[in-house]
Amino acid sequence: MLxxxxxxxxxxxxxxxxxxxxxxxxMAHGEKxxxxxxxxxxxxxxxxxxxxxxxxxxEELVMTGKFYxxxxxxxxxxxPEVAFLNIGIPGPVFIRKASYINGVSGTNSTxxxxxxxYEFKVILKARRxxxxxxxxxxxxxxxxxxxxxxxWVEVTGDMADFTNEVTTLTGETIDLEHYGLVNAVxxxxxxxxxxxxxxLYWIFQGPILIPRYKKVKLLGDEADDMITPANxxxxxxxxxGTIVVVTWSYFxxxxxxxxxxxxxSGQITIxxxxxxxxxxxxxxxxARYRVPGRALEFTIKVTNNTNSPIKLGxxxxxxxxxxxxxxxxxxxxxxxxxxxxxxxxxxxxxxxxGQTKLLKxxxxxxxWETYRLAKLIYDPDSRFGGLIFFFDEEGNRSVVAIGxxxxxxxx
Amino acid sequence: xxxxxxxxxxxTAEQQHRIYKAFDWIIIPIVVLVVIGAFHIHAMLTIGDWxxxxxxxxxxxxxxxxxxxxxxFPAALHYLLWENFRLPFxxxxxxxxxxxGEWANRIANFVGWAYFPLNMVVPGEIIPMALCLDAxxxxxxxxxxxxxxxxxxxxxxxxxxxxxxxxxxxxxxxxNGVMMSVADLIGYNYVRTGTPEYIRIIEEGTLRTFGxxxxxxxxxxxxxxxxxxxxxxLYIGKWFSKTTWMKRI
Amino acid sequence: xxxxxxxxxxxxxSTASWGHGGVMNEGNECKLRVGxxxxxxxxxxxxxxxxxxxxxxxxxxGKSIIVLDFIDxxxxxxxxxxxxxxxxxxxxxxADDGKVNNAELAQTPFFEIPAKRYPTGTMTxxxxxxEKGHFVGYVVIEGENEKFISRFPxxxxxxxxxxxxxxxxxxxxFLVIIVIMIWLARRKPVVLNERKED
Numbered sequence: 001m002l003x004x005x006x007x008x009x010x011x012x013x014x015x016x017x018x019x020x021x022x023x024x025x026x027m028a029h030g031e032k033x034x035x036x037x038x039x040x041x042x043x044x045x046x047x048x049x050x051x052x053x054x055x056x057x058x059e060e061l062v063m064t065g066k067f068y069x070x071x072x073x074x075x076x077x078x079x080p081e082v083a084f085l086n087i088g089i090p091g092p093v094f095i096r097k098a099s100y101i102n103g104v105s106g107t108n109s110t111x112x113x114x115x116x117x118y119e120f121k122v123i124l125k126a127r128r129x130x131x132x133x134x135x136x137x138x139x140x141x142x143x144x145x146x147x148x149x150x151x152w153v154e155v156t157g158d159m160a161d162f163t164n165e166v167t168t169l170t171g172e173t174i175d176l177e178h179y180g181l182v183n184a185v186x187x188x189x190x191x192x193x194x195x196x197x198x199x200l201y202w203i204f205q206g207p208i209l210i211p212r213y214k215k216v217k218l219l220g221d222e223a224d225d226m227i228t229p230a231n232x233x234x235x236x237x238x239x240x241g242t243i244v245v246v247t248w249s250y251f252x253x254x255x256x257x258x259x260x261x262x263x264x265s266g267q268i269t270i271x272x273x274x275x276x277x278x279x280x281x282x283x284x285x286x287a288r289y290r291v292p293g294r295a296l297e298f299t300i301k302v303t304n305n306t307n308s309p310i311k312l313g314x315x316x317x318x319x320x321x322x323x324x325x326x327x328x329x330x331x332x333x334x335x336x337x338x339x340x341x342x343x344x345x346x347x348x349x350x351x352x353x354g355q356t357k358l359l360k361x362x363x364x365x366x367x368w369e370t371y372r373l374a375k376l377i378y379d380p381d382s383r384f385g386g387l388i389f390f391f392d393e394e395g396n397r398s399v400v401a402i403g404x405x406x407x408x409x410x411x
Numbered sequence: 412x413x414x415x416x417x418x419x420x421x422x423t424a425e426q427q428h429r430i431y432k433a434f435d436w437i438i439i440p441i442v443v444l445v446v447i448g449a450f451h452i453h454a455m456l457t458i459g460d461w462x463x464x465x466x467x468x469x470x471x472x473x474x475x476x477x478x479x480x481x482x483x484f485p486a487a488l489h490y491l492l493w494e495n496f497r498l499p500f501x502x503x504x505x506x507x508x509x510x511x512g513e514w515a516n517r518i519a520n521f522v523g524w525a526y527f528p529l530n531m532v533v534p535g536e537i538i539p540m541a542l543c544l545d546a547x548x549x550x551x552x553x554x555x556x557x558x559x560x561x562x563x564x565x566x567x568x569x570x571x572x573x574x575x576x577x578x579x580x581x582x583x584x585x586x587n588g589v590m591m592s593v594a595d596l597i598g599y600n601y602v603r604t605g606t607p608e609y610i611r612i613i614e615e616g617t618l619r620t621f622g623x624x625x626x627x628x629x630x631x632x633x634x635x636x637x638x639x640x641x642x643x644x645l646y647i648g649k650w651f652s653k654t655t656w657m658k659r660i
Numbered sequence: 661x662x663x664x665x666x667x668x669x670x671x672x673x674s675t676a677s678w679g680h681g682g683v684m685n686e687g688n689e690c691k692l693r694v695g696x697x698x699x700x701x702x703x704x705x706x707x708x709x710x711x712x713x714x715x716x717x718x719x720x721x722g723k724s725i726i727v728l729d730f731i732d733x734x735x736x737x738x739x740x741x742x743x744x745x746x747x748x749x750x751x752x753x754x755a756d757d758g759k760v761n762n763a764e765l766a767q768t769p770f771f772e773i774p775a776k777r778y779p780t781g782t783m784t785x786x787x788x789x790x791e792k793g794h795f796v797g798y799v800v801i802e803g804e805n806e807k808f809i810s811r812f813p814x815x816x817x818x819x820x821x822x823x824x825x826x827x828x829x830x831x832x833x834f835l836v837i838i839v840i841m842i843w844l845a846r847r848k849p850v851v852l853n854e855r856k857e858d
Binding site for chain 2: 082083084086087088089090091092093094095096097098105107108109124127128137139141145159164166167168169170172174176177178179180181183184185187188191192194195196198199202203206207208209210211212213215216223224226227231232234235236238239242243245246247249250252253254256257259260261262263264265267
């Protein structure tokens with residue numbers, strides 16, 4: 001007893017310590033918290049654009065882009081048999097007016113093919129004022145969210161001005177913000193009042209706990225006689241009344257909404273886009289990660305089957321882009337957009353039509369550490385993946401997926 | 412510690428009445444709060460999304476899962492309140508408490524924090540089934556009859572009682588070339604990052620062989636299992652309402 | 661008491677068939693029998709904002725479409741004559757509804773679709789019912805050497821919602837439980853036993 005206060009304080013301190021320790025790994029938020037091999041070898045997003053980053057309530061924003069389902073899919077992650085194109089935002093800051101995958105409406109969940117490319121378009125309508133980091137997102141059944149590039153978007157205005165009107169097939173125009181609410185609340189109030197009346201009917205019969213308990217124990221087998229015929233009549237009226245009201249409410253709703261359909265839950269398959277490699281073949285020869293230098297070095301054997309010389313312009317993986325500014329330029333869209341504008345260089349020059357050539361590329365940036373990609377070498381499956389972009393003289397692009405074992409170099 | 416233990420402070424019947432009344436006023440609010448908290452956690456863990464979202468309230472799973480899972484607390488409270496006090500309001504107390512907790516949760520969390528529209532997250536209506544269960548108990552004065560008839564009624568009345576609330580949300584809409592119900596459309600419009608479309612467990616299963624009228628079959632099944640669950644939870648209620656250490660009041 | 665209960669329950673449970681004269685509602689299908697042949701009967705009222713399908717009775721006045729789909733292919737080679745005659749009374753719900761009345765057939769019809777062949781197997785009849793009332797429909801089919809007539813009375817503008825299929829069984833259960841509960845509630849309180857009276 002002497003040290004009671006002390007013991008409590010000690011326990012508290014231990015608890016706080018444990019929570020702090022436990023919480024530490026969770027500090028890396030969102031996309032960075034996922035394992036590196038998962039981010040590099042599942043869904044690779046590119047060309048993601050938003051039409052605007054500043055808009056008012058009721059205005060629309062369009063997000064477009066492409067994604068490629070990596071050919072060397074990690075064996076411990078569920079394949080995209082059932083997936084849903086989503087948007088990563090904190091609650092409905094926007095409503096999703098429409099989403100399309102290769103032009104097909106994305107209202108249903110979809111099956112995708114590994115090794116194929118798809119393009120998407122999401123039309124969002126701003127609903128409330130907020131500044132949010134918005135991500136393209138693909139939910140894959142049993143694999144969870146695969147997160148795409150994010151953008152800071154700012155919405156201004158008043159949520160009270162927001163409307164979301166649609167016309168039903170029975171010709172009625174409704175605002176989904178409030179539709180059906182008054183009716184539902186009315187019913188909840190109606191039944192709530194009846195329930196309260198029933199409870200109060202008993203509670204107002206004087207003190208109920210101790211006297212009734214004593215009486216029950218005293219009467220033993222005859223305790224049922226504590227329920228008077230009047231009590232039972234109240235129960236009977238309540239039973240019949242409830243059933244009559246429920247039946248009437250069903251008829252009433254049936255007459256008011258004669259045409260109804262069950263919830264829709266079909267799934268669809270969408271055909272992929274044509275091959276984005278356009279006749280460029282790439283074979284991975286060797287890949288190393290230089291730990292102190294924060295650099296990925298890889299050698300590839302490239303065969304150019306197009307009829308124009310091609311140069312290597314970009315490597316992208318896990319939503320990070322390493323640009324070769326001599327061939328292709330890009331700047332970060334905002335403070336959280338990981339684009340290494342000057343991050344890539346390579347030896348070997350242009351690959352002529354019909355030629356097969358070895359290219360040695362280096363991708364350097366602190367993002368390897370800050371985005372926790374270098375952790376790859378400690379992953380149970382330490383192979384990497386990504387997309388490389390070749391450009392010909394007219395600026396046409398060939399997108400090729402590469403991947404393979406990644407060896408760390410510590411010195 | 413001399414001979415004080417056997418002398419009561421209560422000397423008159425009026426005093427006793429006051430004490431009993433005070434006891435009610437202390438215990439009943441505590442019980443109500445405990446029921447709200449415990450039953451709400453139970454409901455969120457077992458029914459969860461089915462009750463949260465309008466586009467989960469389907470004709471098979473929601474109809475089946477909700478009554479089965481919700482009969483637990485009413486059954487346990489029926490035992491406690493009926494066997495010890497002959498009070499027949501266990502189900503209404505449990506369901507009313509649950510609805511208070513659910514409304515607080517929907518308004519504070521779903522609307523207040525996450526800004527979902529309230530019509531998307533209205534809880535299912537469960538009072539009529541509770542009233543029926545209590546009414547059967549008081550009329551029959553038998554937990555066995557309540558279990559068999561009341562449990563069946565409990566399961567069957569759930570969907571008809573909710574149709575008045577959800578029918579408007581089953582009106583069809585053509586949207587981007589796809590036919591959806593209003594509920595599906597609300598689920599699609601109001602982005603839920605962690606709840607993709609496919610995660611909904613709705614309209615799945617082999618009940619399709621029954622053709623269009625799957626709801627009565629689901630409701631009957633729910634009623635049947637509710638009957639079994641009622642008796643199971645009577646026993647658990649019995650276990651929790653032991654008065655072993657209370658020799659005398 | 662029990663008898664009434666049985667009657668109610670069976671009436672609710674029986675989805676087998678009901679109908680007026682030649683038109684029978686069998687489960688989900690509405691059938692019109694003409695002699696040995698069967699057609700599917702569907703009624704629509706598009707302006708009613710209720711794109712539901714009706715079996716013989718039209719719930720409201722206004723533009724109505726009746727579609728007959730021939731189930732027996734032989735009907736495609738025969739001529740079909742459809743006529744509607746004004747009547748004083750609603751359908752009786754008995755076997756008399758189906759009895760062909762020659763005096764009625766001789767009257768000038770309210771409207772008539774002259775005999776014609778329908779090789780696609782679908783006959784669509786559009787009619788604007790201006791006011792509510794009771795009618796008798798006749799379908800006369802004629803082949804090379806056979807002729808059959810079917811009569812079915814129907815009403816327009818008398819909505820009869822019926823019991824929604826999803827509610828039939830629940831209502832039956834509700835009634836059974838209510839009856840048992842009334843019986844339980846009427847039971848006299850248990851007589852206190854001698855032990856107590858002593």
